[in-house]
Amino acid sequence: MLSNERIPNNVNLSDDKRLQRALEYWQPKYLDWWRDMGPHGFQDYHQVYLRTAISVDARGWAHFDYVKLPEYRWGIFLAEPEPHRQIGFGDFQGKPAWQEVPGEFRNQLRRLIVTQGDTEPASVEQQRELGTRCPSLYDLRNLFQVNVEEGRHLWAMVYLLHSYFGKDGREEAEALLQRTSGNTDKPRILEAFNEPIENWLDFFMFTMFTDRDGKSQLMSLSQSALDPLSRTTRFMLTEEAHHMFVGESGIARILQRTCELLRTSTSLSEDVRNLGGIDLSMIQRHLNFWFSRSLDLHGGEVSTNAAAYFANGLKGRAKEESFQDHVLLNEIYPMTVVDGGRLVSRDVPMRNAMNEVLRDWYVGDCQAGVDRWNALLERHGISDRLVLPDRKFNRLIGMFSGLHFDPSGRKVSDEEWARRSHEWLPGPGDKAYLLSIMAKPVFERGRFANYIAPPAKGINQKPIDFEYVRTEA
Ligand code: BYC
Secondary structure (H helix, E strand, O other): OEOOOOOOEOOOHHHOHHHHHHHHHHHHHHHHHHHHHOOOOOOOOEEEEEEEOOOOOHHHHOEEEEEEHHHOOOOEOOOOOOOOOEOOOHHHOOOEOEOOOOHHHHHHHHHHHHHHHHHHHHHHHHOOOHHHHOOOHHHHHHHHHHHHHHHHHHHHHHHHHHHHOHHHHHHHHHHOOOOOOOOOOOOOOOHHHHOOOOOHHHHHHHHHHHHHHHHHHHHHHOOOOEHHHHHHHHHHHHHHHHHHHHHHHHHHHHHHHHHHHHHHOOOOOOOHHHHOOOOHHHHHHHHHHHHHHHHHOOOOOOOHHHHHHHHOOOOOOOOHHHOOOOOOOOOEEEEEEEEOOEEEEEEEEHHHHHHHHHHHHHHHHHHHHHHHHHHHHHHOOOOOOOOOOOOOOOOOOOHHHHOEEOOOOOEEOHHHHHHHHHHHOOOHHHHHHHHHHOOOOOOOOOOOOOOOOOOOOOHHHOOOOOOOEEEOO
């Protein structure tokens, strides 16, 4: 562990002067990007109680201190190597894992790494205005923790590009700082990362559902035959868990507050908005939006790209080790497909269905989170429930994207969609209301905005009214 270097790392960076120089050349560009596109208004005067990774062992990992955001020590950390690791799936199953990129898979691997890398700065850009609307210092600190870790995940991908892809890799690393979320000329690669996140309901839904796609994609990349990619993503997964905690517990706290407000209201049918809360139907609409956008992030249902990634050992399944067959040459996946505008059943070769296999895992993981939210509603004596919409609903990617479906999966006409989609998806009225209740940030210690309950406990055993973010005089 070499945490006192200019770029903290556990990859012996100082032994590879060429790589070290290349990354030190990229570092100021990254910092310029962070200042321009990172948290707006929180670059100079605020000190944030953050956890910094200074090594991959448990003690180094849990290093907490006050830091000014641009002074956060973004580092390069890979999980410890597994001795004699073998490729776990695909056509090269059982062969030694690769320590270098094989020429024939260079383009595919670069594409995967660039796509993964592109999402990380994108999310920081999407969230840059949220600090000025924060519901508490506790939440503000969590937002910044998520942001700096997404920045570190960008570093992780840039390390791979610089180390293993030569000049092309260096050019791709530059381009990662040039595309920006929502930019009409140079947008981010994947659609969900061009959607604005201007309020905290969107933020919590994003960290619940879109970061969970991060989890499923990182789980599948952590199986990769390319050992440095596997080790990098394994360490990233430990950080991803906190992001999903922020999302799931954030929504749970909004739900709790909504239930409390409903109890104090004159009748259960009173609109909780009259009391400054967020009603369940608005929460459901945001869930519908972010879940469907995140389903898109798993790619098309039938994909030759996905088949090639699996065959070549680049991208496996989540928990690949839990399956019996790791080659999947003769397996089929029964799937509902669109044929001439009609839905029909078809057997698809399993390798071509890999995106859908990962999506199945993802939907199960999301459902478990929604069940936990519903248990909270139940405990508060509220009979309404949140539901995941059908996976055909509101899709922009894949075979269902050309048609319209309601949240239950029923096919609807273009006319019905135009007339009713506002019932199912957030509209301008929702956005305006959310901005109105978030217009003033809450910066007093221990205080929380009216629409959200305090958390059950603080960070790192600190009290809930701890000064998680300090303004330096
Ligand atoms: N938006 O064969 P297809 C995270 C394109 S999130 C726009 O169906 P494939 C995080 C696709 O590129 C995890 N375009 O799909 C979370 C292809 O384009 P070309 C990010 C899309 O290639 C929160 C065409 O459609 N990691 O970490 O099998 C905060 C047909 O593609 C989309 C990864 O994504 C879309 N949604 O799968 C921070 C892992 N989907 O070839 C971070 C790396 C597909 O026609 N990426 N297309 O130009 C991959 O594994 C794959 O690229 C995908 C797509 C799963 C995304």
